[in-house]
Amino acid sequence: MSQIFDFSGNEEFYHGGSIYSNPKEAGSFLSLGIVNHVDVYFPNKRARISAPLVPGGESLEQKKQVSLDVLPDECLYEILRRLPGDQERSSCASVSKRWLMLLSSIPSADLCNKFEVVAEEGDEIESDGFLTRSLEGKKATDVRLAAIAVGSGGRGGLGKLTIRGSNSVRGVTDLGLKAVARCCPSLKSVSLWNVSSVGDEGLVEIANGCHRLEKLDLCNCPSITNKALFAIAKNCPTLTSLSIEGCQYIGNEGVQAIGQFCPNLKSVTIKDCPLVGDQGVASLMSSASFVLTKLKLQGLNVTDLSLAVIGHYGKTVTDLVLANLQNVNEKGFWVMGNAQGLQHLRSFTISSCRGVTDVAVEAVGKGCPNLKQFVLKKCAFMSDNGLMSFAKAARSLESLQIEECHRITQIGFFGLLLNCGPKLKALTMSSCFGFKDMILGFPLPNKSAPLRSVTVSNCPGLGDMTLAMLAKLCPQLQCVNFHGLPYITDAGLLSLIESCDAGAGLVKVGLSGCVNVTDNVVIALAKYHGGTLEVLNLEGCGKVTDAGLVAIADDCLVLNELDVSKCAITDFGVATLARSKQLSLQILSLSGCSMLSDKCLPFLVKLGQSLMGMNLQNCNSISSSVIDMLVGRLFRCDILS
Known part of the structure; x- marks a missing residue:
């Protein structure tokens, strides 16, 4: 022992070999938990032995601090x-x-302390998954995922994880998802968008470690296959929502497994997955039909068979979207409607399906008695006859949206209003180029249509004659939005404004892009509906001047949003608005008003006392210094410049 204390370091004390004759002895020694109390290190040139007590020897002085990093991963794992x-x-x-x-x-x-004891009887409560974390682009790496996984345990547990994109050099891989799977059993929602480096292995770990998973969203994940869906289906019985988009290697088998093993499935979206066909959809619907409420199928190689199965088994479906199904014909929609299984369907959207014809639409109207919202987009073979037949059949309809259906004309438009049920309140028509403004010869009925809101955008053939008939048929309108209609003038709009019930009054009016509208329309709106008008959009109405703003300032009592972008207003008009005693705007847009100058600064400041947002973009005559002053004075107002 005296030789040890006399050692000066000039001779070798330890030659680098193991202090155990059998290397396994060291591993068993450290794995017993002794590593929590012992720090032993033998360098080649200078010996240091640091321990609370060396058996058979004496305490030795610790000469310097040594890192735990010298331990192998197995030992450090046991410590951590x-x-x-x-x-x-x-x-x-x-x-x-x-x-x-x-x-x-x-x-x-x-x-060792997986659970936190919160009651004397020993009740154990796991983290409930309160945290939401999102990684996007360059921030999406395995290291960040590992940090989230480790750090979320003491803060309520990770409940929702979203990854969008990935770091091109050190992107998210299966390793990162494995970390989440091991550390976050409370995880309930996973969304992976545009993550090509994550495959089945990571999702299988999620399935094995996160049995409380309720929502899975996969978008453009080319490395994920049916294997991952099998694991999710068998290990996550609480799954309620599944969305698969652009996953080219997920097919019928994976979708079938989800339907078979996930009894609580309520929402399914399958988009642009070429391997999913009739077999997958049929298996899903027949297995999960008793709880499934939302279904969206888009860009799939399905045929009329899938629509027939949906029509038969979709007894609990309330929201249905069918888009870009090129192999579905008229027969599929006809069978779906006549199967009488969609009794609870409330919202139905059909887009870019060539099988939508007049016969198909009529069958849908008859087969969905509780349908309240119907959207038709890019249905080239539906005409006026189909629209009117649908209106007669769908008596519960409340909202109808038609977009890019070019066979719909003015006849179908008014035929819909004349034949619709008593509950239709909102009608939207967009980019329907079949409109031609003309006088229709049929007599108008004594009863009026129940419509409360009408929106027509980019239908260039619609003009004053259509507005005049609309005024006679729909006196209860409260929201009117006409966008990009160059042929409507003051005459058509004045007839509509004057015929609307003054008791209810117009609440929202949008006339953006209607280039022939003048101050006369604004003055009439203020006169007849100034007590109810809350939103007015005159963007691009170049013939509206300060005279219109004077009428607004005098008569509009509850207006809170005003857009006069690209109108012919000046500083005087803004001053008039600022002097109004009853006006209290929250949103004001003056974008592109080239005749405004720095002189309007005090008036904008006064208006800004109540404003939450102001748009001064492209007001070239207002200097940047004035904008800076406005920003400095109006702390609560967001200013775009």
Whole structure:
């Protein structure tokens, strides 16, 4: 022993060999938990033995601090999993990348304090998954995922994880998802968008470790196959929502497994997955039909068979979207409607389906008695006859939207209003080029249509004659939005404004892009509906001047949003608005008003006392210094310039 104390370091004390004759002895020694109390290190040139007590010897002086990093991963793993709490684990995770990755590799079941005891009887409560984390672009890396996984335990547990895109050099891989799977058993929602480096292995780990998963959203993940869906289906019975988009290797087998093993499935979206066909859709509908409420199928190689199955088994479906189904014909929609299984359907959207004809639309109207919202987009073979037949059949309809259906004309438009049910309140028509403004010869009925809101945009053939008939048929209108209609003038709009019930009054009026509208329309709106008008959009109405603003300032009592962008207004008009005693605007847009100058500064400041947002973009005569002054004075108002 005296030789040890007399050692000066000039001779070799330890030659680098193991202090154990059998290397396994060292591993068993450290795995017994003794590593929590012992720090032993033998360098080649200078010996240091640091221990609370050396058996058979004496205490030795510790000459310098030595890092735990000299220990192999197996030993460090055993130390880290015995940390007393979440705060200590988070602190250790910040020491180095090695420690972080080791901590993230420890399953929550292996932690010594997995549960927190909150009651004397020993009730144990897991984290409930209160945290939401989102990684996008360059921030999406495995290291960040590992940090989230380790750090979320003591803050309520990770409940929702969204990854969009990935770092091109060190992007998210299966390793990152494995860390989440091991450390976050409370995870309920996973969304992966445009993550090509994540495959089945990561999702299988999520399935094995996160049995409380309720929502899975996969978008453009080319490395994920049916194998991952099998694992999710068998291990996550609480799954309620599944969305698959642009996953080219997910097919019928994976969708079938989801339907078979997930009894709580309520929402399914399958888009642009070429391997999903009739077999997958049929299996899904027949298995999950008793709880499934929302279904969206888009860009799939399905035929009329899938529509027939939906019509038969979709007894609980309330929301249905069918888009870009090129192999579905008229027969499929006819069978779907006549199957009488969609009794609870409330919202139905059909887009870019060539099988939508007059016969198909009529069958849908008859087969969906509780349909309230119907959207038709890019249905080239539906005409006026189909629209009127549908209106007669769908008596519960409340909202109808028609977009890019070029066979719909003025006849179908008014035929719909004359034949619709008593509940239709909103009608939207967009980019229907079949409109031609003309006088119709049929007599108008005594009863009026129940319509409350009408929106027509980019239908260039609609003009004053159509507005005059609309005024006679729909006196209860409250919201009117006409966008990009160059042929409507003051005459048509004045007839509509004057015929609308003054008791209810117009609440929202939009005339953006109606270039022939003048101050006369604005004055009439203020006169007849100034007590109810809340939103007025005159963007691009170049013939509206300060005279219109004077009428608004005098008669509009509850107006809170005003858009006069690209109108012919000046500083005088803005001053008039500022002097109004009853006007209290919240949103004001003056974008592109080239005749405004720096002189309007005090008036904008006064208006800004009540404003939440002001748009001064492209007001070229207002200097940047004035804009800066406005920003400095109007703290509560967001200013676009």
